[in-house]
Amino acid sequence: MLRVNQISKTFNQGTVNEKQALISIDLHLYKGDFVTVIGSNGAGKSTLMNAIAGVYQVDRGSIAIDGEDVTRLNESQRAKYIGRVFQDPMAGTAPTMTIEENLAMAYKRGKKRGLRLALNKNLRDFFRTSLESLELNLENRLETKVGLLSGGERQALSLLMATFTQPKILLLDEHTAALDPKRARLITHLTEKIVKQDHLTTLMITHNMDQALKLGNRLIMMHQGEIVLELNELQKAKMTPADLIHAFEELKGEKFVDDRIALG
Numbered sequence: 001m002l003r004v005n006q007i008s009k010t011f012n013q014g015t016v017n018e019k020q021a022l023i024s025i026d027l028h029l030y031k032g033d034f035v036t037v038i039g040s041n042g043a044g045k046s047t048l049m050n051a052i053a054g055v056y057q058v059d060r061g062s063i064a065i066d067g068e069d070v071t072r073l074n075e076s077q078r079a080k081y082i083g084r085v086f087q088d089p090m091a092g093t094a095p096t097m098t099i100e101e102n103l104a105m106a107y108k109r110g111k112k113r114g115l116r117l118a119l120n121k122n123l124r125d126f127f128r129t130s131l132e133s134l135e136l137n138l139e140n141r142l143e144t145k146v147g148l149l150s151g152g153e154r155q156a157l158s159l160l161m162a163t164f165t166q167p168k169i170l171l172l173d174e175h176t177a178a179l180d181p182k183r184a185r186l187i188t189h190l191t192e193k194i195v196k197q198d199h200l201t202t203l204m205i206t207h208n209m210d211q212a213l214k215l216g217n218r219l220i221m222m223h224q225g226e227i228v229l230e231l232n233e234l235q236k237a238k239m240t241p242a243d244l245i246h247a248f249e250e251l252k253g254e255k256f257v258d259d260r261i262a263l264g
């Protein structure tokens with residue numbers, strides 16, 4: 001479903017600030033794979049996601065989604081394939097628009113430009129049913145402005161907006177990190193539920209080692225622009241957060257430095 005072949009990305013090439021953020025990264029995700037991504041500070045995790053989403057063009061290598069080479073497509077041209085949820089609950093939704101207007105906007109994403117979308121009964125029913133799955137009673141607040149929702153409700157809505165059109169790839173960029181523990185648990189639970197039910201191919205960056213081990217069926221660890229460790233479901237199941245750190249230190253002979261790390 002996702003084939004990242006030998007991609008490299010250097011920022012500020014030829015200047016004193018030159019930074020090789022990605023070095024010959026290979027990553028192949030099969031349909032339904034749910035891969036958690038961890039790594040030290042500045043390891044290249046966000047750059048990898050941005051490269052997949054088309055925010056940055058890569059210097060070398062190629063990216064294919066469901067067999068289509070998207071390497072030279074820009075972010076908006078890739079939008080129909082990709083759902084993304086960011087760390088900031090404010091980032092994925094428009095606060096002055098109502099819940100249903102936000103959903104309509106997401107529904108239109110990637111569809112033909114200029115498509116006028118009538119908010120007819122069928123569409124409202126579809127939005128209501130989708131919102132019911134969140135179990136937050138948002139289905140009865142279709143006309144509420146999104147700016148009035150709590151951070152957790154807003155992030156749940158972002159998650160729904162990123163997934164209800166069944167993207168080929170779901171990118172989760174520390175999407176629970178800015179929430180309090182209770183809301184983070186809720187969003188984690190909803191993520192697991194939606195990904196499983198819709199069999200979504202997912203890449204999730206997290207600084208929470210426990211979450212990285214418990215969620216998904218694969219884990220990758222990045223360091224200085226490279227993937228330094230890959231674990232499958234069985235290997236993940238046997239490991240603790242402390243084992244992960246230990247494995248990194250054995251491999252690289254240096255301390256694992258992540259300012260935002262959470263072990264459990």
Ligand SMILES: Nc1ncnc2c1ncn2[C@@H]1O[C@H](COP(=O)(O)OP(=O)(O)OP(=O)(O)O)[C@@H](O)[C@H]1O
Nearest residue numbers: 011012019021039040041042043044045046047048
């Ligand atoms: N737009 C940019 N311009 C210049 N340098 C950048 C840019 N984006 C990222 N970098 C640099 O590339 C490297 C990788 O950054 P990236 O944000 O991908 O790391 P990360 O693994 O997500 O880090 P963290 O967990 O600390 O957020 C870092 O050294 C960063 O400073």
